[in-house]
Structures are given as C-alpha cells and as structure tokens.
Amino acid sequence: MNTLVIENVSKRYPNGVKALDSINLNISNGMFGLLGANGAGKSSLMRTIAALQKPSSGFIEFNNIDIIETPQIMRQGLGYLPQEFDVYPKISAQKLLDHFAVLKGILNRKERQDQVSALLQQTNLYQHRKKSVHTFSGGMKQRFGIAQALLGNPQLIIVDEPTAGLDPEERHRFLNLLSEIGQNIIVILSTHIVEDIQELCTQIAILAQGKIISKGSPSALVEGISGKVWSKIIPKDQLEEYKENYQVISTRLIAGETQIRVLSDKQPTSKFKLVTVGLEDYYFAQMFLNQSLKND
Numbered sequence: 001m002n003t004l005v006i007e008n009v010s011k012r013y014p015n016g017v018k019a020l021d022s023i024n025l026n027i028s029n030g031m032f033g034l035l036g037a038n039g040a041g042k043s044s045l046m047r048t049i050a051a052l053q054k055p056s057s058g059f060i061e062f063n064n065i066d067i068i069e070t071p072q073i074m075r076q077g078l079g080y081l082p083q084e085f086d087v088y089p090k091i092s093a094q095k096l097l098d099h100f101a102v103l104k105g106i107l108n109r110k111e112r113q114d115q116v117s118a119l120l121q122q123t124n125l126y127q128h129r130k131k132s133v134h135t136f137s138g139g140m141k142q143r144f145g146i147a148q149a150l151l152g153n154p155q156l157i158i159v160d161e162p163t164a165g166l167d168p169e170e171r172h173r174f175l176n177l178l179s180e181i182g183q184n185i186i187v188i189l190s191t192h193i194v195e196d197i198q199e200l201c202t203q204i205a206i207l208a209q210g211k212i213i214s215k216g217s218p219s220a221l222v223e224g225i226s227g228k229v230w231s232k233i234i235p236k237d238q239l240e241e242y243k244e245n246y247q248v249i250s251t252r253l254i255a256g257e258t259q260i261r262v263l264s265d266k267q268p269t270s271k272f273k274l275v276t277v278g279l280e281d282y283y284f285a286q287m288f289l290n291q292s293l294k295n296d
Ligand SMILES: Nc1ncnc2c1ncn2[C@@H]1O[C@H](COP(=O)(O)OP(=O)(O)OP(=O)(O)O)[C@@H](O)[C@H]1O
Pocket: 013, 014, 015, 017, 018, 019, 036, 037, 038, 039, 040, 041, 042, 043, 044, 045, 192
C-alpha cells in the first residue's frame, strides 16, 4: 500500500498570491478526486505534490520519504499528466513513447520495448501505434498521456483536469482506464467536473481559495445532506427574492424553466420538493456555506 501524507502545506507565490493554505491530506491506493473551481489552487497542489515546486511551508511524505528534502525521489517515482500536454513531434506514437521511456531512465532496449507495447495495449492505442500522436483525437491524446505517465511503473499518478474537451464516450473510457490503474497505485485526479469523480473516486477533497473545505468518501459526504435539499420551479424574475429568503445552492434551467435548489433542514414551503441528492448538490452546498462564512 502506498501512502501520501500532506501536512500543513501552504504556498505563496512571489507575487503575493496565497494559492494553498494549510492543506492536510492522507491519501492511499485508489482514485483520489480533488475538486475545485478554476483558480481554487488545484494545479498549485498538483505541482507541489509532484515536487515541481516547493511549498512555502509544510511537509509532504510519500511512502515515508520526505519529498521536499528529496524531490528527485518523487520525480523518479511519479507519473504526471499536466493540464497542458499537447506538443508532439511528428513521429509515431510508439517511437515517441520509446523516447519518453529513455528520458525516464529505462535504458535497457528490450525492457523498454516490452513496456511500451504493454502500455499501448493497456491504453487501447496499440492498433494506432504507427500513427503520429498529433493526428490523434483528444481522447486518444489523453490516453497517450497516461501511457507516458505510467512508464517506469510509478506508484503515484497525478492527472490535472484530464477530461476537458473530451466527448462523453472518450471521457468514460479515459476515466475507466484511470480507475483500473487506481486499483494498485495512488491516482490523484484534479478536476472542476463533479461527474468525473462521483462514481470512480473512493475519496475526495474539495478545494476553495486554497483551503480544503471538505473531504471524505463521496457517498458519506452526500449522505450528510440527504433530506436537506429541496427544489422548486420559480418565475425567473423572483430569483433574487428567493436568494434573500432561502439558502439557494444552485439554479438550473430545465426545459426553459428556472429551478432552484435550496438547503434546509425542513421543507421550506409545501411547494418545495425533496431532491435525491448527488455529489453535485453536496459540492454546491459546500461552496455556498463557504461563501456565507466568508461574507459574515
Ligand atoms: N506561478 C504562479 N505565480 C503566481 N500566481 C500563480 C501561479 N500559479 C498560480 N497562481 C495563482 O494561484 C491561484 C491558484 O491557481 P491554480 O492554477 O493553482 O488553480 P487551479 O485550481 O488549478 O485553477 P485552474 O483550473 O484555472 O488551473 C490563482 O489565483 C492563480 O492566479
């Protein structure tokens, strides 16, 4: 079992932005989802865990090794698929993966060929191995990104917002691949898309303005607000009024009508219907409560 321990990690950039504020997380094998809006600090945390930047304070240990003191250990044992990974020379997928394998220090030719073939198979790209990666679809490129991240058998994989721009089928395929990999190692998936993590991640954390505002198993978190979210269709011009009187956590347009979802221990009025809650409701509720705390 692999373990990643993050204790009191903060990061302030030279321009004064505090991107991470006392982060504490304990992560072991499986898929871990890090959820947060744009600018919440997800990439800052991913880069810090990947030992690509040092935290301003705090402590990170991977399998009992201090990775702030010895970042090279982390960089060697890690697979990282950054947000921007889209620059490919015009050579075949197989050759490019072989090249990445050399960069990862897999110098034995036979070992390299075996790993490259196995990874192309695992990511379902073997039949496309002779094609150049720049001709691949978005989903194929992301799967290629995972193949390169898996070179050298890393025990920790970090994927930063991997599903942006993928169509539903490719997204599904990609997430299933990650979940398969997560059975034996730690996979950290950072995303602002709730559906990406609700079914596949065993543990999640929600990040807002550099702080973890909630963490746990998705089902336990969702259970915590079960029976407390109510919906109502309202005239659009009354939205502000409802926001003043109720804890409106989300608004959506359904078949041209405005539906609000409200957080409340009791049924607000007889016109409100109880909602079967999902992770998205939990996420919106947390964001709402976090914002209310800040406004107080
Ligand atoms: N190298 C940097 N120098 C200065 N500020 C930075 C740097 N990188 C990120 N920031 C700032 O830190 C905050 C968190 O950014 P970060 O990219 O970590 O968030 P994110 O959750 O990954 O967002 P996104 O999904 O938009 O990438 C933002 O205010 C951002 O402008």
